[in-house]
Amino acid sequence: MQAVAEGYSLTEVLNAEPLPRRAAVQSLSFYVMRRLARGRALADLLLERGAPNPLMGSLLLTVLCLLSVEPAESADGQRPPRYEAHTLVSQAVTAAGQDKQTAAFKGLINACLRRYLREREALMAQAYLRSDVRWGFPKWWIRRIREAYPSQWESILASAAAPGPLTLRINTRKTDRDTVMQALQAQHIGATPIGQHGIVLDQAQPVGKIPGFEQGWWLVQDAGAQCAADLLPLTDGMRVLDACAAPGGKTAGLLMQAKVHLTALDIDEVRLSRVTENLLRLGLDHDGVILKTGNAARLPSWWDGQPFDAILADVPCTASGIVRRHPDIKWLREEQDIADTAALQRRIVAALWETLKPGGLFLYVTCSVFPQEGIEQEAWMRTTLPGAVSLPAPGQLLPGQGSEHDGFFYALLRKQDEKQTPDTSA
Ligand SMILES: C[S@@+](CC[C@H](N)C(=O)[O-])C[C@H]1O[C@@H](n2cnc3c(N)ncnc32)[C@H](O)[C@@H]1O
Numbered sequence: 022m023q024a025v026a027e028g029y030s031l032t033e034v035l036n037a038e039p040l041p042r043r044a045a046v047q048s049l050s051f052y053v054m055r056r057l058a059r060g061r062a063l064a065d066l067l068l069e070r071g072a073p074n075p076l077m078g079s080l081l082l083t084v085l086c087l088l089s090v091e092p093a094e095s096a097d098g099q100r101p102p103r104y105e106a107h108t109l110v111s112q113a114v115t116a117a118g119q120d121k122q123t124a125a126f127k128g129l130i131n132a133c134l135r136r137y138l139r140e141r142e143a144l145m146a147q148a149y150l151r152s153d154v155r156w157g158f159p160k161w162w163i164r165r166i167r168e169a170y171p172s173q174w175e176s177i178l179a180s181a182a183a184p185g186p187l188t189l190r191i192n193t194r195k196t197d198r199d200t201v202m203q204a205l206q207a208q209h210i211g212a213t214p215i216g217q218h219g220i221v222l223d224q225a226q227p228v229g230k231i232p233g234f235e236q237g238w239w240l241v242q243d244a245g246a247q248c249a250a251d252l253l254p255l256t257d258g259m260r261v262l263d264a265c266a267a268p269g270g271k272t273a274g275l276l277m278q279a280k281v282h283l284t285a286l287d288i289d290e291v292r293l294s295r296v297t298e299n300l301l302r303l304g305l306d307h308d309g310v311i312l313k314t315g316n317a318a319r320l321p322s323w324w325d326g327q328p329f330d331a332i333l334a335d336v337p338c339t340a341s342g343i344v345r346r347h348p349d350i351k352w353l354r355e356e357q358d359i360a361d362t363a364a365l366q367r368r369i370v371a372a373l374w375e376t377l378k379p380g381g382l383f384l385y386v387t388c389s390v391f392p393q394e395g396i397e398q399e400a401w402m403r404t405t406l407p408g409a410v411s412l413p414a415p416g417q418l419l420p421g422q423g424s425e426h427d428g429f430f431y432a433l434l435r436k437q438d439e440k441q442t443p444d445t446s447a
Pocket of ligand 1 (some may be wrong): 100263265266267268269270271272286287289293315316317318336337338342369388
């Protein structure tokens with residue numbers, strides 16, 4: 022909680038947790054992140070002068086989020102942790118007593134929580150007057166989604182506030198979907214096929230317990246992300262660039278399609294090492310795969326001057342489309358990040374376009390639902406990049422209620438050979 026308040030991603034923090042307790046810490050922290058606005062509103066009402074220090078504030082927020090679980094919330098897919106109110110209060114007070122930053126505030130925590138239990142209805146009614154509490158998103162985020170999608174904004178926010186399903190992509194180099202479905206059935210794991218190569222599990226499971234993990238039969242990948250590989254028709258021997266590759270989910274999809282010469286580029290060396298791990302587990306690593314650390318927007322740092330036949334540009338984005346899997350994102354982002362990220366995406370795309378062969382294909386992807394990173398970028402690419410022609414692609418994929426995929430944007434462009442570019446000057 023404190024790391025997120027300081028601007029760190031929960032993914033990084035959780036990776037540093039010792040394995041035996043990581044799943045429990047993740048479950049609890051995700052639960053709180055999904056209800057953070059409510060916890061903050063209640064804490065504001067209970068602590069008129071604010072928290073005396075950040076640790077005490079985080080402890081109080083966490084317990085308020087857990088205490089204020091409502092019966093209907095058990096339907097949102099993530100079972101609320103079931104603790105009796107008196108257990109939560111007494112554990113919070115005990116925890117406060119165990120750290121010197123909070124020991125002096127044991128009495129204050131106890132008083133706040135007991136007041137919450139006494140005045141629950143009135144406090145909740147007051148908290149729910151705030152739109153961020155009702156929707157579980159920052160106010161600026163709600164406004165941006167409402168402006169962009171006037172008739173769908175409510176279903177987009179509602180679906181993004183709940184956890185997403187666990188979806189697998191079959192490694193077609195090793196097996197097929199029927200074989201994996203049968204293996205799941207044999208272990209009584211309910212599942213449904215999705216898209217061309219996907220399977221959605223009825224209930225999330227620890228990945229190590231799903232049949233085929235060791236054998237590399239599948240990787241965990243949202244159905245929306247699985248489209249990427251299918252949109253680039255690759256054939257053996259092509260020179261392909263995966264420009265923002267880590268941790269390698271889409272790289273794997275590309276390598277399943279054909280035996281291509283693939284350069285997997287990423288600015289982050291540590292994240293890039295996860296591409297290697299994933300490709301090794303899936304048996305997709307071969308001599309034609311090169312991993313490079315470099316800045317896609319600065320060609321001299323990594324490009325050898327040989328043009329590519331196809332480029333996947335899964336550019337850095339606000340990740341506003343995947344908040345149901347990463348509920349900390351909505352609290353880490355600021356409104357200005359949309360414009361800043363869109364500007365970075367343009368710098369990356371403009372540089373990458375130079376490395377594409379005439380006639381080559383360019384797939385632009387983001388996991389965002391903000392049009393500034395999607396449809397507006399496509400319009401800019403079409404009008405600015407020399408020889409750019411748009412080809413059919415899914416465009417904006419929106420998460421909606423009951424939808425089985427996250428929010429993504431896909432644009433597919435061809436770089437027209439200059440000789441073929443129609444002369445429109447006459
Ligand atoms: C959306 S993630 C890619 C996800 C990946 N394609 C997958 O399917 O697993 C974006 C990646 O871009 C990388 N990145 C950010 N800025 C970059 C830059 N200037 N050049 C290259 N990579 C960059 C980040 O480190 C991050 O790994």
